[in-house]
Amino acid sequence: QSMTLKAADVHPAGYPNVVAVENMGKKLEAATNGRIKLQMFPGSVLGGEKEMIEQTQVGAINILRTSLGPIGPVVPEVNVFNMPFVFRDEAHMRAVIDGPIGQEMLDKITASPARLVGLGWMDGGSRSLYTKKPVRSPADLKGMKIRMMGNPLFVDTMNAMGGNGISMGYGEVFTAIQTGVVDGAENNPPTLYTAHHYQAGAKYYSQTNHLIIPEIFVMSKLTWDKLSKDDQALVKKFSREAQMEQRALWDKSVADYSAKLKAEGVEFIKIDNKPFYDATAPVRAKYGSQFADLIKRIEATK
Amino acid sequence: MDALVLLGSFVLLMAIGMPIAYCLGLASLIGAFWIDIPLDAVMIQLASGVNKFSLLAIPFFVLAGAIMAEGGMSRRLVAFAGVLVGFIRGGLSLVNILASTFFGAISGSSVADTASIGSVLIPEMERKGYPRSFATAVTVSGSVQAILIPPSHNAVLYSLAAGGSISIASLFVAGIVPGLLMGLTLAALCLIIAKRENYPKGEVIPLRQALKICADAMWGLMTMVIILGGILSGVFTANESASIAVVWAFFVTMFIYRDYRWRDLPKLVHRTVKTVTIVMILIGFAACFGYLMTLMQIPLKVTAFLTGLSDNKYVILALINVLLIILGTLMDMSPLILILTPILLPVVKLLGIDPVHFGMIMMVNLGIGLITPPVGTVLFVGSAVAKLPIGVVTRACAPFFAALFMVLLAVTYVPALSLWLPRLLGL
């Protein structure tokens, strides 16, 4: 059956995640002699993540690249990745999502009532602090208001790390840093650069790597069921390739944007994150108790 | 063909007199059906179009203005403007323009401006010897300032239609200079006409009385200080400052001015629900319409078409202005902002025009559309308040259209008018 798959992403055109899915579409088109095409709608043009996932559920969007936030309510296990310092580093995170744990979670999403089929994972980078004053230890964070994503877990994480977690919309962060409503925020280097938050005064990038949260791409169940067995196999194969391709693009992007940030005068501060790891133990205990076994398996992953 | 189905059904539905908000919704359904998108997706857009935190500022700004207007703020602003410029020849026309400048600083609604200042000043001007048609023309054209001078819920709407990427603070600050320029241009025109027609001077108000009038008006004008000061200093976000403005306006009206009776509050509730929800639901259905336009890639096609005509940004801006003027005569401001921003913004961005600057062009242009026939809400309200036929008011407005058109040209071709102040403040 010939069809044009609509793919959507909040990230803009040219972003590693977008490029990887676009290339997946090109491979599909070549492999099916143009029977299956892919049309990309990047940059949130079809709405925010919440609206896009709803559209994917009803089949208006066929392939969606999303953060885990909207998946959590239907498959609670993915929330384990939101835990601060659940991964030792990015390489550890990649080993987990490439391995049996990653596959199990994709299968859980597919089996859930969410009407989504888990296709694969993407590297969402690792989030570190950027602030107007340098931060090297939990004590430095004392009294600083740091914007966090709107989820009690993240706000608690920041409070445990020593600062005051403030949740606010992403679009308000620039002005909030500039005017001092918050003293900083946290994200990965590409986002820090493209959102220009360093121009608002957040010139110190303290590499806490407190959150390493992978992202995901899914297909609408309605679309999946329309595909033949062979086409489904093709989609699976190219999805895995997209997962690997995105990672290479991502590493390059982090290197490029880190260099650009340094050129703009942003100071990258290498720190020992052990004190932050210790400080957030109560957060992992509070939110992670239900995933205790899973956390053990993640820690055991080499 | 896709575009023709979507836009064509919208225009057709509008032409047979269906409320515009619902036209947008139904046209979206037709479009979705045509390109085989599940109707559930349109529903999701309708819900999420309103389910947005950044939208809260709109009902708040409108409500703050409504409370002030109901509670006799306009009377005080007129008196305050009278102290400042009433004694000049043609004074009352200047008072009218200046009162609108002040009114614009607490409300973004030209309709409320015309209704409240018009009902105070049109009879007053007539009594002092100004023709009623002239008084009405001054009132309606002066009220366009409300859209530019912060707060402006139309600026919030523009920021929203642009996908929330343009800061409301910069749009608000950007409106100050064009708004004042508009006020000055209109005032200059009034002076010229007053001199030629020998309109009367007012009296200089004694100092004691003048001070009391100023103090009285200051309570209301503080609203703008709260809004702009709050946003610029970073104490509040746009939503927060708008909500605090509501509480402040209510406090001033009920406890300081005390000329609004508690038992009149149900009137305020009725009026607010009717005036604000129609804008809100328009936003919801416009989100559906915008979604279909995106899926049909209409903005991309329009960009390709317009940039194919010329790559000179001044020519493109002229073309866009002509388009906006034509549509503005026919349609209301808010649906046009919601429908046209996603289409036109990519074009002007490609040509290197600052989105904040373009926002100001749209505000001035569509603001003029509010007072032009055949469809002009402010013109209608002005005629109703003055009890004059629309044709008579329109004729009296002719010199004012010319003045506003000059302001439009200046704002279009001198980006610094819009951008100098926000850049100065580092926004």
Added chain:
Amino acid sequence: MAPFFIRLCDRLYLACIWLAGTAIFLMSLIIPWGVFTRYVLGTGSQWPEPIAILLMMVFTFIGAAAAYRAGAHIAVTMLTDPLPAALRSAMAVLVNLLMVLICGFVAYYGTRLCMETWNQSISELSWLPVGVTYAALPIGGAATLVFVIERMIFGSQAARGIVRYEELNDTEKAA
């Protein structure tokens, strides 16, 4: 005495007005409360934002139903006004039928959306189902539908005393 159905619609109209009015009243208190907790109590609260948005949904979709009955929605009448009376009323019938279509859509698909999202919770407030935040849509759609049906049977009710409440009370004051 107006027919029973119209009196019923009067009740529904007032319910819509007051529900929407209460919603915007609470909205204007909740957001300042958020500011207060941030500055005075030093803790950013999670709940004001999602609750204010929920109230805005109630305000918009339920209030818009009342606005429809009052004939407050912006429409272009420039092209239909010059038509002969017979043609004009034919157009009005057509518009009413189309309104039934769009309101029916909002009511039906809104219900579906609520049911589908009933088990999902929003991230800031885990006890609040997403479906609840959308409930104003089908309710508002259904209320508008009732008013459209009322208009189809009995004609526009925008001139009724209850609907013109604020204007009538203004005139009283002036007199």
